[in-house]
Amino acid sequence: MRARIDGQALPLSPHPHLSMLPTEPRHETPAVTELFIAVFRRDLQAFFPRIAIEELPGPSERPSSQSPDFELEAGPVDGAIRFRLFGHRLRLWLRNRTEICPHELRMIQAVATVLTQRYEYLFKTHNPSRLDLYRGGPEDHYVAAFIHPEPYIPGSVRNSRIAATVQTLRTAALSTYENHRVSTGALLLGDGIDPNSEPVTTPTDAIPYGVELTAVRSIHRLCDGRRTLFLVDQAGQLVDIIDVARWASRAQVASPPAEPQDTLCARAYQPHAISTRHNGHVCLVLSPNQEIKLFAEGRQAFVFSHGRWRILDPVRWYGAWSAAVADPDLARTLFQAALDMAENRQGGLFVVVRNPEEAIGRLVARHDLVNHEDQENDPGQELPEITLADRNPLARRALHYLARGRVVTALDPPVLEAIASLDGALVVDRKGLILAFGAILRHHDAPERLGLDRAEGARTTAALVASLQGPVLKVSEDGVVSFFLDGTRIWDL
Numbered sequence: 001m002r003a004r005i006d007g008q009a010l011p012l013s014p015h016p017h018l019s020m021l022p023t024e025p026r027h028e029t030p031a032v033t034e035l036f037i038a039v040f041r042r043d044l045q046a047f048f049p050r051i052a053i054e055e056l057p058g059p060s061e062r063p064s065s066q067s068p069d070f071e072l073e074a075g076p077v078d079g080a081i082r083f084r085l086f087g088h089r090l091r092l093w094l095r096n097r098t099e100i101c102p103h104e105l106r107m108i109q110a111v112a113t114v115l116t117q118r119y120e121y122l123f124k125t126h127n128p129s130r131l132d133l134y135r136g137g138p139e140d141h142y143v144a145a146f147i148h149p150e151p152y153i154p155g156s157v158r159n160s161r162i163a164a165t166v167q168t169l170r171t172a173a174l175s176t177y178e179n180h181r182v183s184t185g186a187l188l189l190g191d192g193i194d195p196n197s198e199p200v201t202t203p204t205d206a207i208p209y210g211v212e213l214t215a216v217r218s219i220h221r222l223c224d225g226r227r228t229l230f231l232v233d234q235a236g237q238l239v240d241i242i243d244v245a246r247w248a249s250r251a252q253v254a255s256p257p258a259e260p261q262d263t264l265c266a267r268a269y270q271p272h273a274i275s276t277r278h279n280g281h282v283c284l285v286l287s288p289n290q291e292i293k294l295f296a297e298g299r300q301a302f303v304f305s306h307g308r309w310r311i312l313d314p315v316r317w318y319g320a321w322s323a324a325v326a327d328p329d330l331a332r333t334l335f336q337a338a339l340d341m342a343e344n345r346q347g348g349l350f351v352v353v354r355n356p357e358e359a360i361g362r363l364v365a366r367h368d369l370v371n372h373e374d375q376e377n378d379p380g381q382e383l384p385e386i387t388l389a390d391r392n393p394l395a396r397r398a399l400h401y402l403a404r405g406r407v408v409t410a411l412d413p414p415v416l417e418a419i420a421s422l423d424g425a426l427v428v429d430r431k432g433l434i435l436a437f438g439a440i441l442r443h444h445d446a447p448e449r450l451g452l453d454r455a456e457g458a459r460t461t462a463a464l465v466a467s468l469q470g471p472v473l474k475v476s477e478d479g480v481v482s483f484f485l486d487g488t489r490i491w492d493l
Contacts, residue, residue: 033086036119040085043138044111047311048104050096056082056089069119070112081105085112086119103313110145113152114138120154132159136167139309146311147282147296161188161236162282162294164210166304169286171211177220183288185225185272187242188232190280206237213238225285226268244283248274264314265293265300266343267336267413273299289345289479305479310492317491321483324471325352330432333409337416338473338481339493346417349425349459350473351441351466356429359469364427368439370400407432420475425462430470441466464489 041053071084080093081100092108094100100108118138121130133141144162145152151160165186172182186209189200209232213219222241223230229247231240248271263270272283277298285293292304303310322331334350341348353359360366408416409432420426422438429435441462460482463474467484474482483490 032123033088036086036115037088037090039138040111040115043115043142044108046139046308047107047111047142048094050094051092052095053090053092056091069116070109072109081108083112085116101313101316103311103316107142107146107311110149110152111142113149114141114145117152117154130157132163136163136170140166143294143302143309147294147301148280159236161232161234162284164236165232165284166292166294168209168211168214169284169292171214172220172286173290173292175214175217175220177217181288181290182220183225183286184220184223184230185283185285186223186230186232187244187247187275188282188284189234190282191234200231200233200239202233202235202237202239206233206239208236209238210236225287229272229283229285244271244275247271251275251277263299264318264335264339265295266339268340268343269293269295269300287343289343291479312493314493317483317493320490321471321473324483324485325430327430327432329409330428330430333416333432334428334473337413337420338475340413341417341421341475342479342481344417345477345479346421346475347459347477348417348420348473348475349463349466350420350475351425351427352470352472353427353429353435353466354470356435359427360435363441363466363469364436364439365442367397368424368436370403370434370436371405403434403437406434408434425466427466 037055044053045051069084069086073082073084073089078093079099080091082089082091084090092100094104114133115138117130118133121133140163141152141160143166144160147162148160150156151158151163165188168186169184172184175182207213209230222228227244229242229244230238231242233239251274263273265273269285272285272293272295275281276283276295281296283295285295287293289305292302293300294302299314300312302312318331318335321335322328325331325334330352334352338348338350351363353363360369403419408426408428411419419434419437424438424440425436426434427436427439443461443465459474459476463472463482463484464487466472468487472484474484476482481493483493
C-alpha cells in the first residue's frame with residue numbers, strides 16, 4: 001500500500017499512472033487547505049502590501065459541492081469584508097484605509113477564483129485536464145482572471161488567451177534582436193462586433209500566437225509594440241499586423257469624446273488604451289523598458305515591472321490628485337507630464353503650493369524664484385550676483401526669464417517636461433503660474449514635523465516636505481509616479 005496525500009493508503013496497481021487517481025471524491029487534510037489559504041494571503045499581499053487577513057473564530061467547514069469555494073458573506077462592514085474560502089471564514093481589510101473599493105474587491109475575487117480552480121483541478125479527477133492553469137506564474141493568471149474571468153469559472157475548458165500572451169511576452173523579454181532588447185505586443189479581439197472596424201477574417205493557414213512564435217527571430221522586426229501590434233482572434237490565432245493609431249481612430253468613431261479621466265497613461269500608449277474601449281478587446285505590450293503593460297476597458301489596468309505585477313486604478317488615483325489641485329486643467333497637465341516623464345525614465349518633482357507667500361523663503365529660496373520682482377518686498381535681501389562661470393550653482397538664474405510669467409497649462413508638453421526634468425523641483429501656484437524651476441527645496445523643521453525616522457531618498461524627502469505646502473507629484477527614474485499630500489504618500493502609480 002502507498003500513502004496518499006490525506007494519510008490514507010492506495011492499493012498498488014500495475015498501471016502507475018492510474019494508481020494516483022482515486023475512484024471516488026475524497027476530502028483533503030486540513031494541511032492542504034491551510035496551504036492554499038497561506039498562498040492566497042501571500043499572493044494577495046503582493047498586489048496590496050498593506051492588506052490584513054485574519055481567520056474568524058469558529059470551526060471550519062467544508063463547503064457543499066453545490067456552492068463555490070469563495071463566498072462573499074456580505075458587503076464591506078466597517079471597511080472590512082468577510083468571506084469563505086476552502087471552508088475557512090476570513091476577514092480582510094486594508095491597514096491604511098477604511099474602505100475597500102470595487103477595484104480591489106474584483107482583484108480579491110480574481111485571486112480566490114484562480115486558486116479555487118487550481119485546487120479543483122489538482123484534486124478532483126472528474127474534471128477535464130487543465131494543464132494551462134499551472135503554466136506560467138500564478139500572478140499571471142490572477143491578472144487574466146481580473147480582466148476576463150470566463151476561462152476560470154468552474155467547468156470551463158477554455159484556456160486564457162491573456163495568460164498565454166503574458167507568457168509569450170515574458171519569453172520575448174529574454175531575447176535580443178540585433179543587439180537590442182525586444183519590444184512587441186498584441187491586441188486580443190474580444191467577443192463583441194464593432195461595425196466601425198474592418199471585418200477580421202482568419203486565414204486558413206494562420207498559426208497560433210504563443211511562446212513557440214518567439215523562436216522565429218525575424219518576427220521581432222514585424223511588430224514593435226508601440227506603432228504596430230499583432231492581431232489575435234478569439235481562438236488565439238495570429239491573423240494580422242495592425243497600425244494601433246489607425247485602429248484607435250476607428251474605435252473613437254463609435255464612442256463619445258474621451259473624458260479627462262480616460263486614457264490616463266503615457267501619451268505614447270494612449271492609442272492602445274483607446275483600442276480597448278469597446279467589444280472586450282485587450283492589449284498587451286512589452287515596452288522598450290521591458291515592462292509588460294496591459295490595457296483593457298479603455299485604460300491601463302496592470303503593469304509588470306521590477307519583478308512584480310502592479311494593479312493600477314488611474315481613474316480613482318487621478319481623482320484624488322485632481323481634487324487636491326482643484327483646477328482640472330492644471331491637474332491633467334501635470335499628471336500627463338508626470339506619466340510621460342516616467343515612461344521616458346526621467347525624474348522630476350511637481351509642487352503646487354497653496355499659499356505662495358508662505359512657501360517663498362521657507363520652502364523655496366528667493367533666489368530660485370523666476371520673478372525677481374517678488375524680492376522687492378524684502379529690501380534687505382541681497383541677491384547673489386549672476387555669473388555664468390562653470391559649475392556655478394546659481395548660473396541657471398540667468399535663464400529664469402524664459403519661464404517668467406508663464407503658465408504650465410499653456411506650455412507645449414515637450415517644453416514642460418524639459419523644464420521639469422532639471423535637477424530640483426518645478427513649483428507652481430494654484431493657477432499654474434511658474435514660481436520656480438530647478439529649485440532645491442528647503443527643509444527647515446519639516447523632518448521633525450513629519451517624524452522622518454527612516455532613511456529616504458533626496459527626492460522622496462523633498463516631496464514629503466513640499467507636500468506640507470500643497471499637492472506634490474514625484475517622478476522616479478525607475479518609472480513610478482507618486483502622489484504626496486500633507487506629509488503622506490497617497491499612492492504610487
